Amino acid sequence: QDEFAVGGRTKEAFDERGSEEAGASGDGDTPPSEGFGDHGVVSTRRLASLPSGREGGYGCDVATTGERGNTRELVLDAALASFGTTGYDGTSLDDLAAGLGIRKQTILYHFVSKRRLLDSVVDHCAGELTMALEGVLVESRSAGRSDWERVEGMVREVFRLALDQPVLLGLLREVSRPNSPGAVRVRTHLEPLMARARRWMEDEMAAGRMRRTDAQLLLLSAYSTVVGVATEIEVLRAAGVGPTLRPVVQRRGELLRFLRRSLDPAAGS
Secondary structure (H helix, E strand, O other), rough: OOOOOOOOHHHHHHHHHHHOOOOOOOOOOOOOOOHHHOOOOHHHHHHHOOHHHHHHHHOOOOHHHHHHHHHHHHHHHHHHHHHHHEEEEOOOOOHHHHOOOOOHHHHHHOOHHHHHHHHHHHHHHHHHHHHHHHHHHHHHOOOOOOHHHHHHHHHHHHHHHHOOOHHHHHHHHHOOOOOOOHHHHHHHHHHHHHHHHHHHHHHHOOOOOOOOOHHHHHHHHHHHHHHHHHHHHHHHHHHHOOOOHHHHHHHHHHHHHHHHHOOOOOOOO
């Protein structure tokens, strides 16, 4: 039940525990190592689910018009798995191409360079996160939920998305490192979201619906907690301990309790 898996069974176990929370450089080839989460991949050469070049029809230098969209999505998925497990420096375009059964030139046709590929992966993931959070906000407004319930819903959605795609946490950890080539790109997505969340929290505090606190510091603490989950799982993996659901559930519960004490006027001090 604690396995860090992708699929309905893990999401059910994850939700069952929720009720207990909140108190009501180059493109060089790097030797492969173990993967992150259920993907178990470092080199995309090992992605058994990806089609071969002949099966997918991607053996040509540049994909035909009908194939380009599918090829691009496959490359993005494979790059996310690689960037989220081995990082930017450990990702090789040659390995990505071999794992997909296409030529390296095909990847470069779509993304120009490895740096542009990383930017596209960050854009794609940020878009998924934004859509997921917007969905929570729309649903919470229509259901007339309280401010705290909106905060709780967004936290749960972030962790659910991370469970569905464990490599997202690895990517987040990678682009959060100092001097990461993806750091500037991810900031262009996060800063507007953070500013919007800060303004909303400050407005709610001014109206007396939230406790007064430093909204910016609170948001940074929440972000650090999410990144910390990725780091904790990686440390466990390096120590030979298989990825489990338990750290994610624990950190989610700790974050919800911290946020509730900080924001919910109805919560005890």
